[in-house]
Amino acid sequence: MTYGIVTQQTRPSVRVAVAEPGAPVPRGWQTCRLSENISFTTAQLEAYCLASWRPVIFDALVLAAAVEYCDRVLRRPALGWGRNFDLRVPVHDIKLWNRPEVNGALHNALNFLTGDRWKVEFVSRKQPESAPKQGQFDLPRGKVSIIPFSDGMDSCAVADLEAHDLGDRLIRVRLGSKMKDRPDKRHPFTTVPYRVTIGQRNLDSSARSRGFKFAMVSGVAAFLMKAEGIVVPESGQGALGPGLVSVGHAYPDYRNHPLFTDRMATFLSALFDHPIRYRFPRLWQTKGQTLAAFGRIGRIDACLEARSCWQDSRQVSVDGHRRQCGVCAACMLRRLSVHAAGFTEKSETYVWENLSASTFEKGAAKSFDKVTPALREYAIAGVLHLDQLATLVSSPVHEPALLRLAFQLSQSQGIPQKEVGSRLSELLATHRREWESFLHSLGHHSFVRNWTSVLNEHAA
Numbered sequence: 330m331t332y333g334i335v336t337q338q339t340r341p342s343v344r345v346a347v348a349e350p351g352a353p354v355p356r357g358w359q360t361c362r363l364s365e366n367i368s369f370t371t372a373q374l375e376a377y378c379l380a381s382w383r384p385v386i387f388d389a390l391v392l393a394a395a396v397e398y399c400d401r402v403l404r405r406p407a408l409g410w411g412r413n414f415d416l417r418v419p420v421h422d423i424k425l426w427n428r429p430e431v432n433g434a435l436h437n438a439l440n441f442l443t444g445d446r447w448k449v450e451f452v453s454r455k456q457p458e459s460a461p462k463q464g465q466f467d468l469p470r471g472k473v474s475i476i477p478f479s480d481g482m483d484s485c486a487v488a489d490l491e492a493h494d495l496g497d498r499l500i501r502v503r504l505g506s507k508m509k510d511r512p513d514k515r516h517p518f519t520t521v522p523y524r525v526t527i528g529q530r531n532l533d534s535s536a537r538s539r540g541f542k543f544a545m546v547s548g549v550a551a552f553l554m555k556a557e558g559i560v561v562p563e564s565g566q567g568a569l570g571p572g573l574v575s576v577g578h579a580y581p582d583y584r585n586h587p588l589f590t591d592r593m594a595t596f597l598s599a600l601f602d603h604p605i606r607y608r609f610p611r612l613w614q615t616k617g618q619t620l621a622a623f624g625r626i627g628r629i630d631a632c633l634e635a636r637s638c639w640q641d642s643r644q645v646s647v648d649g650h651r652r653q654c655g656v657c658a659a660c661m662l663r664r665l666s667v668h669a670a671g672f673t674e675k676s677e678t679y680v681w682e683n684l685s686a687s688t689f690e691k692g693a694a695k696s697f698d699k700v701t702p703a704l705r706e707y708a709i710a711g712v713l714h715l716d717q718l719a720t721l722v723s724s725p726v727h728e729p730a731l732l733r734l735a736f737q738l739s740q741s742q743g744i745p746q747k748e749v750g751s752r753l754s755e756l757l758a759t760h761r762r763e764w765e766s767f768l769h770s771l772g773h774h775s776f777v778r779n780w781t782s783v784l785n786e787h788a789a
Contacts, residue, residue: 340446342413343403347395349419349455358417359402366526367394373522375464379553382460384421386549389600390523392418393545396439397525400538410580412445419454425600426451434596442589443537444580466517469497476560477547479504482635482663486623487562487611493626499560502550504543518550540584548597548605558608561585564616565756566662566718568609573730574717576710587612587741613752615759616662617669624670633674637663644704645680647694655679656708661715668770669763681708687774709780716781719764722757
């Protein structure tokens, strides 16, 4: 009897064929058409053309866009997690993409990241892509490093911390496609050079493929700049925490995890025949420690203006002004970290202005009238994530998982396992101290503090 069990055969499945303009698509395949579902603009693409045109760069970006398209058009099952994807992508050099060291590493990275089963097939292009005009940029001399850059707080803080030592040898790669993003004639990589349109409502919200997109875009930039490394700005809680603490039946979140970037480095190094390396300078520090370090060298006000919340304006607007929700996992980690670093934010930064309120509903701005069960679930999940992460360091139940992670990180980072175990324990202990201090600051009647008490009682 298989009731309640999702097997390979019963998993949601889709077959997607990326098609050149006007090209036919095999029967039974969903079409993802270049120039319609995946669109490039000449100006944006020129920001990625620093030397002679390399078609493999265009193919790599098309692949990243196609993976995003697949991720967005197929809903995850109600029971279980994984889906099956058959993806067909036209490329300029099919022999390169079918090399075992390239193809095998690609599947290893995708399957590990998303928890899905991917079967990517490459076919030869009918028409070569026209070479865009070579971009003219003021490029630094000597060895450079790449840092993926978004509107997030970690990006802002770590970019300035690294630039303090590297100066203009740190190249920022913009990870976004917002209306305000425009190609900069002086600097490359100022916007992701493509846009994905699915023509329907986004059917999956886990967005695990974003990790592939960001790693691919930064890897392409590192190849073009012949960079010595890619700086991953995530602090320890953001890089390791989502993989250690999963919610419900969800597959661990490895989007910013060294075990995923190791797999991407293997794939990209084989694809580009150039060594690609990802570096985590803040892996053993909490986000609060990172903010405190940034505050000693930079303008903390600029960092506090960064966004952490992923909710769109329709869900988190107050009196016509977009805010951050203040209660999802990303916002809760932000508020915890700002408190740990010794800084303060204006209450109107968030929809949930007052975490000391006695109930969830009372914590929201008075004029906010969209308190929904979904927002409450997001808030509970955010609190649960941080609270569970705080219990790991003293829990015998989780000791085997931490030992396994220490071994894996030892192999990944080239650090003795004993030292990794010590650093990991200190990271988790620091998170626990920061979390307990944050909860204490909210007062005894806080709905957040009361939720943790109820969660701990259920766990016991």
